[in-house]
Amino acid sequence: MDFASDNTAGASQRILDAILAANAGPAAAYGADSFSAKATELLSEVFEKEIACFLVATGTASNALALGAICPPFGAVFCHQESHIMEDECGAPEMFTAGAKLVGIPGHAGKIGGEDLAATIAAFPRGAVKQVQPAALSLSQATESGTLYSCEEISDLAAIAHGAGLEVHMDGARFANALVALPCKPADMSWRAGVDVLSFGATKNGALACEAVIFFDPAKASSLPYQRKRSGHTLSKGRFLGAQMVAYLEDGHWLGLAKTANAHAVRLAQGLAEAPGVRIVWPRQANEIFAILPRRTDTALKAAGALYYEWSSRRFDAGIAAPAQDEVFVRLVTSFATLSSDVERFVAIAQGRA
Amino acid sequence: MDFASDNTAGASQRILDAILAANAGPAAAYGADSFSAKATELLSEVFEKEIACFLVATGTASNALALGAICPPFGAVFCHQESHIMEDECGAPEMFTAGAKLVGIPGHAGKIGGEDLAATIAAFPRGAVKQVQPAALSLSQATESGTLYSCEEISDLAAIAHGAGLEVHMDGARFANALVALPCKPADMSWRAGVDVLSFGATKNGALACEAVIFFDPAKASSLPYQRKRSGHTLSKGRFLGAQMVAYLEDGHWLGLAKTANAHAVRLAQGLAEAPGVRIVWPRQANEIFAILPRRTDTALKAAGALYYEWSSRRFDAGIAAPAQDEVFVRLVTSFATLSSDVERFVAIAQGRA
Amino acid sequence: MDFASDNTAGASQRILDAILAANAGPAAAYGADSFSAKATELLSEVFEKEIACFLVATGTASNALALGAICPPFGAVFCHQESHIMEDECGAPEMFTAGAKLVGIPGHAGKIGGEDLAATIAAFPRGAVKQVQPAALSLSQATESGTLYSCEEISDLAAIAHGAGLEVHMDGARFANALVALPCKPADMSWRAGVDVLSFGATKNGALACEAVIFFDPAKASSLPYQRKRSGHTLSKGRFLGAQMVAYLEDGHWLGLAKTANAHAVRLAQGLAEAPGVRIVWPRQANEIFAILPRRTDTALKAAGALYYEWSSRRFDAGIAAPAQDEVFVRLVTSFATLSSDVERFVAIAQGRA
Amino acid sequence: MDFASDNTAGASQRILDAILAANAGPAAAYGADSFSAKATELLSEVFEKEIACFLVATGTASNALALGAICPPFGAVFCHQESHIMEDECGAPEMFTAGAKLVGIPGHAGKIGGEDLAATIAAFPRGAVKQVQPAALSLSQATESGTLYSCEEISDLAAIAHGAGLEVHMDGARFANALVALPCKPADMSWRAGVDVLSFGATKNGALACEAVIFFDPAKASSLPYQRKRSGHTLSKGRFLGAQMVAYLEDGHWLGLAKTANAHAVRLAQGLAEAPGVRIVWPRQANEIFAILPRRTDTALKAAGALYYEWSSRRFDAGIAAPAQDEVFVRLVTSFATLSSDVERFVAIAQGRA
Known part of the structure; x- marks a missing residue:
C-alpha cells in the first residue's frame, strides 16, 4: 500500500x-x-x-x-x-x-x-x-x-x-x-x-x-x-x-498509464469520502488526494503498512479548516503501478471494514 | 567499426x-x-x-x-x-x-x-x-x-x-x-x-x-x-x-569490462604500430589510442565505415611532431562492447591487407 | 523641502x-x-x-x-x-x-x-x-x-x-x-x-x-x-x-548627525500629527515618518515644491487601515542636512496654515 | 618617490x-x-x-x-x-x-x-x-x-x-x-x-x-x-x-593629467635607459615602465625610500631575456601627482649619481 x-x-x-x-x-x-x-x-x-x-x-x-x-x-x-x-x-x-x-x-x-x-x-x-x-x-x-x-x-x-x-x-x-x-x-x-x-x-x-x-x-x-x-x-x-x-x-x-493512475485515485477518493471522519481537502482531479484523516484511521493504516506523507499544515490555504488535534493532514498519490487490491484494502481500513 | x-x-x-x-x-x-x-x-x-x-x-x-x-x-x-x-x-x-x-x-x-x-x-x-x-x-x-x-x-x-x-x-x-x-x-x-x-x-x-x-x-x-x-x-x-x-x-x-576494453585497445595499438606510416602519438596505456594516420589510410578506413574522431591539432604537446599535410591525427577508443572482428578488420585495412 | x-x-x-x-x-x-x-x-x-x-x-x-x-x-x-x-x-x-x-x-x-x-x-x-x-x-x-x-x-x-x-x-x-x-x-x-x-x-x-x-x-x-x-x-x-x-x-x-536628523523627524511628526486629516501610520522612532495624507494636503505640499515618495500600498500590514480614495500614503525622511525652516514650512502647509 | x-x-x-x-x-x-x-x-x-x-x-x-x-x-x-x-x-x-x-x-x-x-x-x-x-x-x-x-x-x-x-x-x-x-x-x-x-x-x-x-x-x-x-x-x-x-x-x-603622467614616465625611462646595467623590458609608451635593475641599484633605490613593485617573472614573454640572479624585474608607474623632483632623484640614484 x-x-x-x-x-x-x-x-x-x-x-x-x-x-x-x-x-x-x-x-x-x-x-x-x-x-x-x-x-x-x-x-x-x-x-x-x-x-x-x-x-x-x-x-x-x-x-x-x-x-x-x-x-x-x-x-x-x-x-x-x-x-x-x-x-x-x-x-x-x-x-x-x-x-x-x-x-x-x-x-x-x-x-x-x-x-x-x-x-x-x-x-x-x-x-x-x-x-x-x-x-x-x-x-x-x-x-x-x-x-x-x-x-x-x-x-x-x-x-x-x-x-x-x-x-x-x-x-x-x-x-x-x-x-x-x-x-x-x-x-x-x-x-x-x-x-x-x-x-x-x-x-x-x-x-x-x-x-x-x-x-x-x-x-x-x-x-x-x-x-x-x-x-x-x-x-x-x-x-x-x-x-x-x-x-x-x-x-x-502515456495516456493509458495516466488513465490507470487517475482511475485508482478516483476509487481511492470515493472510498475515503465515504469513510467516517475523513475530509477531502481539495477536489481530486488527477492522481493525488489530499485528505484529513482521524488520527485513529491514520494509525490503523500505518499499522497495516500503508505508506504516505503527512502534508505540511503550513501548506493550508485560507479556504480550508485546519486539522484538529486528533486529525492528520495527508497526501496520497496513485500511479500506473498502483494495485487495485491495495486501494481496496486501504479504503476498507479507512472505512473501518478491515 | x-x-x-x-x-x-x-x-x-x-x-x-x-x-x-x-x-x-x-x-x-x-x-x-x-x-x-x-x-x-x-x-x-x-x-x-x-x-x-x-x-x-x-x-x-x-x-x-x-x-x-x-x-x-x-x-x-x-x-x-x-x-x-x-x-x-x-x-x-x-x-x-x-x-x-x-x-x-x-x-x-x-x-x-x-x-x-x-x-x-x-x-x-x-x-x-x-x-x-x-x-x-x-x-x-x-x-x-x-x-x-x-x-x-x-x-x-x-x-x-x-x-x-x-x-x-x-x-x-x-x-x-x-x-x-x-x-x-x-x-x-x-x-x-x-x-x-x-x-x-x-x-x-x-x-x-x-x-x-x-x-x-x-x-x-x-x-x-x-x-x-x-x-x-x-x-x-x-x-x-x-x-x-x-x-x-x-x-x-567492472574489472572484467575494463579488461575487455583494454585488451581490445592493446590489439588495436599493436596492429596500428605495425601499419605502414602510422605513428602512435602517446603510449597506449588504457583503452584509448592516439595515432597519426596517413591520409590514404584514414580515407580507406572511413570508406569501410569506421567511426572515430579526428583529434584537435591544438591538443598536441611539445614532445610530438605535428601531423604533416598528408596525415591525420585521430583518437580511437575501445569499450567492453567492442567486437574483436571490428578490431581485426580495422587493423587489416590500416595495414593495407583488406 | x-x-x-x-x-x-x-x-x-x-x-x-x-x-x-x-x-x-x-x-x-x-x-x-x-x-x-x-x-x-x-x-x-x-x-x-x-x-x-x-x-x-x-x-x-x-x-x-x-x-x-x-x-x-x-x-x-x-x-x-x-x-x-x-x-x-x-x-x-x-x-x-x-x-x-x-x-x-x-x-x-x-x-x-x-x-x-x-x-x-x-x-x-x-x-x-x-x-x-x-x-x-x-x-x-x-x-x-x-x-x-x-x-x-x-x-x-x-x-x-x-x-x-x-x-x-x-x-x-x-x-x-x-x-x-x-x-x-x-x-x-x-x-x-x-x-x-x-x-x-x-x-x-x-x-x-x-x-x-x-x-x-x-x-x-x-x-x-x-x-x-x-x-x-x-x-x-x-x-x-x-x-x-x-x-x-x-x-x-556620527551621533550628532543622527540626533539632528531624528530631531527634525520628531518635529515633523509632531506637526503632522496635529494636521487635520493626517494619520501617522507607524510610530516615528528614528528619522522616517510614514503618514497618510488627505489628497488635498498632498496636492498643496507638492505645489509648494515638497519632495517625498508615495509609499506602496502593498507595503501595508494588517494592523493598519489602508488609505481611502482621497488619501495618499507617503514616506518622509529627514537627515542631518534637513533645514528646520523646511520642516516648519512643510508642517504649516499640512496644517493649512500656509 | x-x-x-x-x-x-x-x-x-x-x-x-x-x-x-x-x-x-x-x-x-x-x-x-x-x-x-x-x-x-x-x-x-x-x-x-x-x-x-x-x-x-x-x-x-x-x-x-x-x-x-x-x-x-x-x-x-x-x-x-x-x-x-x-x-x-x-x-x-x-x-x-x-x-x-x-x-x-x-x-x-x-x-x-x-x-x-x-x-x-x-x-x-x-x-x-x-x-x-x-x-x-x-x-x-x-x-x-x-x-x-x-x-x-x-x-x-x-x-x-x-x-x-x-x-x-x-x-x-x-x-x-x-x-x-x-x-x-x-x-x-x-x-x-x-x-x-x-x-x-x-x-x-x-x-x-x-x-x-x-x-x-x-x-x-x-x-x-x-x-x-x-x-x-x-x-x-x-x-x-x-x-x-x-x-x-x-x-x-583629463588630457592634461595624462600628459603630465606620461611626461614623467618619459623622463624616468630616459634616465633609466642611461643608467648602468638597467634594461628597459618593453617600450615605454604611456605612464608605466618595466625595467630590469641590477640588484645593487634596486637596493640603493629602496634604501632611499623609493616605492615600486617587483613584477612577476612569470609575466615574462618569450621575447625577453629573463632577469639574472643579481637582477630584479620591476614596474614603475607615474601619475599626474608624481613630483619631478622624485623622478630626478630616482634617476640620479639609478645612475649612481646620488
Whole structure:
C-alpha cells in the first residue's frame, strides 16, 4: 500500500523493453542518436507544432533549465507559493537563473487567480531598478495540490503574463495525469493556451528517468544546448532517454498509464469520502488526494503498512479548516503501478471494514 | 567499426538485468532506496574505507559537484590544460563553483608534472587578494591523452597540492580502465595516494548512466545532498542508479569490462604500430589510442565505415611532431562492447591487407 | 523641502574636509592605507570588541557581502517581507550568495515577531534536502517602516536564530539613527544582542559613500577580502573610504548627525500629527515618518515644491487601515542636512496654515 | 618617490573642488541627478556619439559589468593572458558573467596578435556544445605591460572578433594615458576601431573613485541598470560620481593629467635607459615602465625610500631575456601627482649619481 508518491513506482514494462531494445549496437553519443530524434518528432506530432526539445533525467533539471532560458539573473518568476519550484527543488531555479527571485503567490487549492497574478506583477514595475524585473509566470499542471487549471484558466493567466511582457512556463511533471482528466488536447493545454516553455514529465508516469524541456518557439531555445551541457544534464548515452520518450508516447502508452493512475485515485477518493471522519481537502482531479484523516484511521493504516506523507499544515490555504488535534493532514498519490487490491484494502481500513 | 568513444556503446547485459530486477514493486524515492545503500556499502568495500557517496547520471555532474564542494567561488582549480573539465564540459565547473577559475597546466601526454604544478600554484600566492586562491588540484585517471599516472606520481602530485593547502580531486571517468592496467588497488590509486574526492565513472565502462561522487572523508560532503538536489541531479527513482552501481561492482564485473576494453585497445595499438606510416602519438596505456594516420589510410578506413574522431591539432604537446599535410591525427577508443572482428578488420585495412 | 530620502542629502562638511585632508601625498592602495586601519581601530573602540571590518561604498554591497559570507547557495535568509534586502536591492543577496533564497516574514510595522520567526524557520527542517536550509536571520535597524527593535527584542530574535543554527545579520543602514533613539550602546544593539555581522551605514547619515561590513568574530571573515575584490568593491584609493569613516566616528560626529536628523523627524511628526486629516501610520522612532495624507494636503505640499515618495500600498500590514480614495500614503525622511525652516514650512502647509 | 601605482596618488584638486561644489543642497539619488546627466552628455561629446553610460566607483566593477553584458554564462572572453581581468580581479568577470571562461592568449609586450586571436577563437567552434562559446574579445589600452595598440591594430583585432560573432570590450583603465600618446581621437581609439563597450577609467588619472561603462550602442545596455544595482554598484549619492566625471572631462582636464603622467614616465625611462646595467623590458609608451635593475641599484633605490613593485617573472614573454640572479624585474608607474623632483632623484640614484 504505497501511496507515498508516483515516483516510488518503477518504470512500465514497455518502457523497460524499449531501453533493452535500444541497447543493441553503437549509437551516437550526447543526444545525436536516432531515438532522441524520434522523440522530438513524436513530441512535435503530439503537440501539433514544430518544437525544440531537450531530454533530461529529472524534473528539477527540466524546470530549472526552462526557467533559466526565460528569466535573467535580475528577473522575477511568479509562481504559486506552494509550487514545486518554490518549495521542493532546493533552490534549483535560483541556481540556473544565476540568482533570480521566485515570487510566491497565494491561491486556493494550489492555483493562482488572475487578480492575484496581475496585482503581484504590478508590484514589480517595469524599469524600477531597485526591484527584480517581471520575467516569467510558472504554472503547475497538475498543481501541487493535485488540482487542475482548465484550458481557459491557463489562457487567462497566460494573457495577463504576456500582457506584462512575461514568458509562460508550465511545470508539467504530471502533464499526462492532467491531460487525461480534461476535455482538451496537448496543444490546447499548452501553447494554444499561451505556454511558451513546457517541462513535460514522464518519470512520474512510468518512465525510468526522462523529462523533456519543450520550447514551442524553437528560436528561444538557442542557449539550451549549452546550459544543459554545463549543468551536467546532457547524458552521454542519450539513446536511453530517447528510447524512453519514444516508448512513452507511441501508441498512446502515456495516456493509458495516466488513465490507470487517475482511475485508482478516483476509487481511492470515493472510498475515503465515504469513510467516517475523513475530509477531502481539495477536489481530486488527477492522481493525488489530499485528505484529513482521524488520527485513529491514520494509525490503523500505518499499522497495516500503508505508506504516505503527512502534508505540511503550513501548506493550508485560507479556504480550508485546519486539522484538529486528533486529525492528520495527508497526501496520497496513485500511479500506473498502483494495485487495485491495495486501494481496496486501504479504503476498507479507512472505512473501518478491515 | 565504431571507435568514436566508449559512450557510443550501450550498457552491459548484466547491468540491464539489474535494472529490470530493481523495477519490481515500490521503492523509496530520491536515493533512500536499498539499492543505493548497497552501492555505498560496496564502494566502501572496494575502497577499503568508509566513504560518502552520491550517485548521479553524468560524468560532468560528478566532476562539477565534486569541484563545487572543494573550491570556493574565488578559488582556482589546477588541472591539465587539455583536461575534460577544462575543455569538454562547457563551463560546468565554473557553474557549480559559482565562478571559480580553472588554471590549465601544460604537460606531456596529458599528464601534469610536479615542477609545473608547484610553479603554477606558486604563481597564486595565498592571501594575494587580486588573484583567485589555490583551492584544488584535479587529476584525470586515465588522462585525456589515454595515459596513466602511476600511484607514485599521484602521491607526489597530491603531496605538493596538500602542502599548499589544496584538496585533490580525481576525474575517474575511466578509473576502471586505469586500474586494471596498473599494479595497484582502488585505494592505492585514490585516497592512499592523497585523493580527497573521486569522480568514479561507470557509464563509459558499461553502465547506462551512472557515476559516483566519492568523498573519502565523509565530513567534507555535508553540502553535497543540497548541491546535488539544486543542480537537478537527484534522481527521483534513485533505485535505478543504485542498481546499476551494485551490478557494476558485484563479482568484479567492472574489472572484467575494463579488461575487455583494454585488451581490445592493446590489439588495436599493436596492429596500428605495425601499419605502414602510422605513428602512435602517446603510449597506449588504457583503452584509448592516439595515432597519426596517413591520409590514404584514414580515407580507406572511413570508406569501410569506421567511426572515430579526428583529434584537435591544438591538443598536441611539445614532445610530438605535428601531423604533416598528408596525415591525420585521430583518437580511437575501445569499450567492453567492442567486437574483436571490428578490431581485426580495422587493423587489416590500416595495414593495407583488406 | 526635500524629504525624499536621507540619501538626497550631500555629505557633512567635516567628512568632506577629511577627504580633502586625506588627499595629500601618496597612500597605499586597496585599503592598505593608514586611514582604513584607523577606521578599523575606531570601530573596534566604538563596539568595544576586536572586529574585522571591510569598507565599501554602498549599502547594497555591504548587505550582500555580509549575507554571502554567512549563507551558502542552498541556504535561506529569513528577513522581514518588506525589508530592503528583499525589496530594494534588485536581487543583490541572491547574486552574492550564488542563488540563496530570501524568505520574507510578515510582521507589523516592519518588525519580525519571535513566534513568526520560529514558525518560519521550522518550516525549513534541517536536512530536508528538497528545501533550502536555514542559514541566516537578517534584521533591519531601523526597519524599512522607520521603527526600532529594542535591544531585548534583538536578543530574543537572535536567540531563536542561534538556537536553530543560524547566523544573525543586521542591516544597519540607519544604525546611528536607531542608536541615538535607544538607551543602549553600539555593542548592546549589535553583538551583545547576538548580531554576528553588521552592515554599518554611514552614507545616509552624512558620509559621501561609505559603509562598513563588520564581523564581530573576525575568524568568520576569511572569505571577505576575496569576495569584496571579485565583486568590484575594493576601492583602489581606499584612503578615501577610510578617511570618511574616521571623520564619521571621531568626536561622536556620527551621533550628532543622527540626533539632528531624528530631531527634525520628531518635529515633523509632531506637526503632522496635529494636521487635520493626517494619520501617522507607524510610530516615528528614528528619522522616517510614514503618514497618510488627505489628497488635498498632498496636492498643496507638492505645489509648494515638497519632495517625498508615495509609499506602496502593498507595503501595508494588517494592523493598519489602508488609505481611502482621497488619501495618499507617503514616506518622509529627514537627515542631518534637513533645514528646520523646511520642516516648519512643510508642517504649516499640512496644517493649512500656509 | 612613490612609483608603486597610479592609484597611490590622491585626486586632482579640480576634481575635489567639484565634489565640494556638488555637495550643496539636495540632489536626486541613484544617478538621477544633474551631474550624472551632464557626465553622459560630456562623454557623448568626447566620443562624438550618443552613448549609454554607467558610472561606478572601481575599474573591476566597470570591466566585470561590461563583460557580463556581452558574454553569457556559457561564453568565452578572449584576452591577453596577462591582462588585468585575467590576473588581477580575483575572478570578477567570472562572477558577473555567472561563470564564463576567460581564455588567455599569449603575446609579446602585453599585446594580442591577430593570428593568435584568430587561431584561439577557431579552437572554440561555434555550436560545439562541449566547449564554451566565443562571446567577447577584451583588449587593454594601455596594456598591462604599459604598451599601446595603434588604432589600426585595434581595428584589425576587432574585425577578427566581429567576423567571428564576438563583441569587443576595451579595458580603458588607462585610456587617457594611451590617448594622449597616440595621434588619434577618443572615437578613433574606441568605437570607430570597433570597440562595442568601453571601461573608461578616471581613477588612475586623478579621480577619487570614478569609472564609466560606456556602450556605444545604447540598445545593448538594457540589462546594465539592473546588473549595476544588484552588484551593489549604484551609488546612492550618485551626484559625487557625476561631479567627478564632469570635472575630469571639462576643459580637457583629463588630457592634461595624462600628459603630465606620461611626461614623467618619459623622463624616468630616459634616465633609466642611461643608467648602468638597467634594461628597459618593453617600450615605454604611456605612464608605466618595466625595467630590469641590477640588484645593487634596486637596493640603493629602496634604501632611499623609493616605492615600486617587483613584477612577476612569470609575466615574462618569450621575447625577453629573463632577469639574472643579481637582477630584479620591476614596474614603475607615474601619475599626474608624481613630483619631478622624485623622478630626478630616482634617476640620479639609478645612475649612481646620488
